[in-house]
Amino acid sequence: MGHVRFPIPFGWFQIAEPDEVPPGTVRALHYFGRDLVCWADEAGEVHLQDAFCPHLGAHLGVGGVVDRGALRCPFHGWRFDASGACCEIPYSRRLNRKAKLRTYPVIRRNGLVMAWYHPDPAVPPAWDIPELPEVGSPEFSDYYTSSYVVAAPWQELGENAVDPAHFRYVHGTDQVATLQRYETDGPRFVMISEQSYVTPRGVVIGHIDSYGFGPGFNYVWFTGIVDALLVATTTPIDEGSVQVRFHFTVRKLGDERSTSTVADAFVAEINKQLTEDIPIWEHKVHLPNPALADTDGPIMQYRRWCRQFYPDGVPAAPEVSGPGSAGDAGRSSATTSAT
Secondary structure, eight states: OOOOOOOOOOOEEEEOOOGGSSSSEEEEETTTTTEEEEETTOOOOOOEEEBBBBBTTTTTTTOEEETTHHHHHHOTTTTTTTTTEEEOOOOOOOOOTTTOEEEEOEEETTTTTEEHHHESSOOOOOSSOOOOOOTOOOBBBBOEEEEEESSSSSSHHGGGGGGGTTTHHSSOSSOOEEEEEEEETTTTTEEEEEEEEEETTTTEEEEEEEEEEESEEEEEEEEEOOOOEEEEEEEEETTTTTEEEEEEEBBSSSHHHHHHHHHHHHHHHHHHHHHHHHHHHHHOOOSSSSSOOTTSSSHHHHHHHTTTTTTTTTHHHHHHHHHHOOOOOOOOEEEEEEE
């Protein structure tokens, strides 16, 4: 049972892996506390829209089909184009101009399908997601992907990054990274950390450098023992749960076997740490005024950065940190694959 509920933030969020929406297919999704339909036209362009037909309420993601570059309702055959406008009523000569689906901006970026969400449909994307040259480069491996559903809001998960002390007690890490720089600039943040690794050849100094772009997308560079890039996305399902996806790519070594061995070990360790965090996230409460130690990380600075993504502000403490309803259930799950 998750105890923490926050408003759903706005930003760019991953809604699918590219192979989950091949040309001509339709998927029912539930993110942002909304039922959604995700479909790809015959040319492969992906679209995201509200799920319910404005005619008589059928779910377009359940039985809807792609038909001549538009989405056809399974109930009465009405067709809606990529802008959400009704483009055909098969048994009428007239269109209903009021019949329109809310449509969300969608991009393919870094091997991910991402959508812009804001509670106000009139607000356009306020920042961009960078292209990462390592993704798809012949010098780097294909993605190793992992997916988790966690009964906690995105802000609670993200706070771990600025809380280095927990690594020793939750993950049993002897050498804790030293935070060297944490800076924010509008929706972006940069966090540079130094990490010591004990190896048979002695201590190796590396870095863990994180770059964030709003609440839904960040990437982390790991250097020292291995050069690895983690592209991480967090997508709100509702006010109390998220889907987390990890995409790992590592710099190729001398041969495929060596690359795979190093990548497997690295990916397994990062995934292990996340699964160790889940019981904490799903059972903790949010304390707006925590009793911090003088050596804790920049937790309050991080929280101030988070506030900008809630259009109506953050509710008072009882609404934020109170226990979830009796019907809430912890829904953590995980899948991992190498692609």
